[in-house]
Amino acid sequence: MSPHTTVFERRAPSPQTIASALASARHAVFWLDDIERPTRPRLEATVDADLAIVGGGYTGLWAAVRAKERNPDQHVVVLEASRIGWAASGRNGGFCEASLTHGRENGEKRWPGEIDLIDEMGRRNLDEIEQAVDRYGMDVDFERPGVLSVAVEPHQVDWLRGSAEFLDADAVRAEVSSPTFLAGAWDRDSSALVHPAKLAMELARVATDLGVEIFEGSPVRALEGGASPEVVTADGRVRATKAVLATNVFPSLLKRNRLMTVPVYDYVLMTDPLSADQQDAIGWKNRQGLSDLANQFHYYRRTADDRILFGGYDAIYHYGRRVRSRYEDRIASHERLASHFFTTFPQLEGLTFSHRWAGAIDTSTQFCAFFGKARGGSVAYASGFTGLGVAASRFAADVMLDLVAGEMTERTELEMVRRRPLPFPPEPAAAIGINATRWALNRADHDRGRRNLLLRSLDALGLGFDS
Numbered sequence: 001m002s003p004h005t006t007v008f009e010r011r012a013p014s015p016q017t018i019a020s021a022l023a024s025a026r027h028a029v030f031w032l033d034d035i036e037r038p039t040r041p042r043l044e045a046t047v048d049a050d051l052a053i054v055g056g057g058y059t060g061l062w063a064a065v066r067a068k069e070r071n072p073d074q075h076v077v078v079l080e081a082s083r084i085g086w087a088a089s090g091r092n093g094g095f096c097e098a099s100l101t102h103g104r105e106n107g108e109k110r111w112p113g114e115i116d117l118i119d120e121m122g123r124r125n126l127d128e129i130e131q132a133v134d135r136y137g138m139d140v141d142f143e144r145p146g147v148l149s150v151a152v153e154p155h156q157v158d159w160l161r162g163s164a165e166f167l168d169a170d171a172v173r174a175e176v177s178s179p180t181f182l183a184g185a186w187d188r189d190s191s192a193l194v195h196p197a198k199l200a201m202e203l204a205r206v207a208t209d210l211g212v213e214i215f216e217g218s219p220v221r222a223l224e225g226g227a228s229p230e231v232v233t234a235d236g237r238v239r240a241t242k243a244v245l246a247t248n249v250f251p252s253l254l255k256r257n258r259l260m261t262v263p264v265y266d267y268v269l270m271t272d273p274l275s276a277d278q279q280d281a282i283g284w285k286n287r288q289g290l291s292d293l294a295n296q297f298h299y300y301r302r303t304a305d306d307r308i309l310f311g312g313y314d315a316i317y318h319y320g321r322r323v324r325s326r327y328e329d330r331i332a333s334h335e336r337l338a339s340h341f342f343t344t345f346p347q348l349e350g351l352t353f354s355h356r357w358a359g360a361i362d363t364s365t366q367f368c369a370f371f372g373k374a375r376g377g378s379v380a381y382a383s384g385f386t387g388l389g390v391a392a393s394r395f396a397a398d399v400m401l402d403l404v405a406g407e408m409t410e411r412t413e414l415e416m417v418r419r420r421p422l423p424f425p426p427e428p429a430a431a432i433g434i435n436a437t438r439w440a441l442n443r444a445d446h447d448r449g450r451r452n453l454l455l456r457s458l459d460a461l462g463l464g465f466d467s
Helices: 015-022 058-070 104-110 115-135 154-160 169-175 196-209 276-282 331-344 392-405 429-445 453-460
Strands: 046-054 076-079 095-097 147-151 183-187 191-193 213-215 220-224 230-233 237-245 262-271 289-292 298-302 308-317 353-363 370-374 379-383
Touching: 015 331, 015 353, 046 058, 058 076, 058 196, 058 392, 076 237, 095 115, 104 115, 115 191, 115 392, 147 154, 147 169, 154 183, 169 183, 196 213, 237 392, 262 331, 262 429, 298 331, 308 331, 308 429, 331 353, 370 392, 379 392, 429 453
Parallel strands: 046 076, 046 237, 076 213, 147 289, 237 379
Antiparallel strands: 095 191, 147 183, 220 230, 230 237, 262 308, 262 353, 289 298, 298 308, 370 379
16 A cells, blocks of 8 residues: 655645745854854863863763863863864754653653653753753753644644643644644743854863863874773873763774764755744744654754744765765755745744755664763763754763762663673675664655554664654
8 A cells, every 4th residue: 555645745745845945045053153252272282181082062061061160270271183173063943952872762662660760860860950050051942942842744633632731623722823733731940942053162161261271173093001091192192091982973992882872964954034924823822842753754943033943854974984074964964955845834934944954963783872981980981863863962961070080970871881882794785784673764754654564573673753
């Protein structure tokens, strides 16, 4: 039996609408265009430090801040290959979610005995992020409107009926006016929104104010030594007592982690600012983050200057696990997003997009971060956030600091922290498996959510994922 269509095929806008909306969109990351970015020096000497941090994204920057908060006297050095926040931390959607497990259902399947504790720790972590924003006066456009999950196909409505904050079609459209919305569930406290690049810049500012040394343009070539690691760049090195690795989607400095993640490309559009009439046409006065319920889902949000970010759906893997800038401008994905945007908001026809971009997500087989230590405990790592790292990166920073300190904490005792997920297979098996799974997820979305034998088998093996 052939698959059914989805609302995005049934109510697709005209090709001219899509072409006109994208005609002036720059291939650039809006968030990074929207800020001033100070430049920092390269490492061109040998430096001694108590803690060396590899990676200048959220994970590394939170590790630097949290390390100085724990012990203000220690010397902390951050090494960034390019510029602070240029990769995932500067180009994500800005959804800062409490979940550490990519949703409760995903965590419940894997760690049923501790999911309540993990969820509580995630809420506490989000609260502490908000407190840090206030304490340090961080200008990051922080707001906490929660997240609205919406059903856009009839079979998805039943998935929401048990929710405490269930909204029927009239109620959800009163929140955000879209003819595609059939029901919704508003989780009011588990998600915040931030300006992603501002968060990276402000974390770097706070770290520097606390005495952290940050070097840009300093790609790490090797991790040498054992109990006292040495981090080697092209022009210098850091002789450290401890080190943490926060390279995420980029190849790990540890051979044991080379097969633990794959880079999957996610695509994004940003509109020009909406007029007052356009804002009235969609409602959305409560400014929630939004996400629909398909396997290939969209996420969207308002910005502080009244634009709409619209991303997701396509998740593209390229053979060989490579991270390449040329993968970021995929016209088919941006045209598909534009089409789905005007299906969602047909009343906004005529609105144009200012920016289009993409980023690589560090995907793990458990769909959330994994952790570990090496070199006799002098090195710790975290990776595999699978697109949910804005808030979870702070939790990961604390885990890594616990590990290199040799401390037994509530965090390090979690099975989620102690157990490594399965690695991805080498090529060509990785590409075959990933693309077959993506095909199956797409087919399920086009067949009332029914999961075929491949997806059911992955579920049985603990490798299944539905959003």
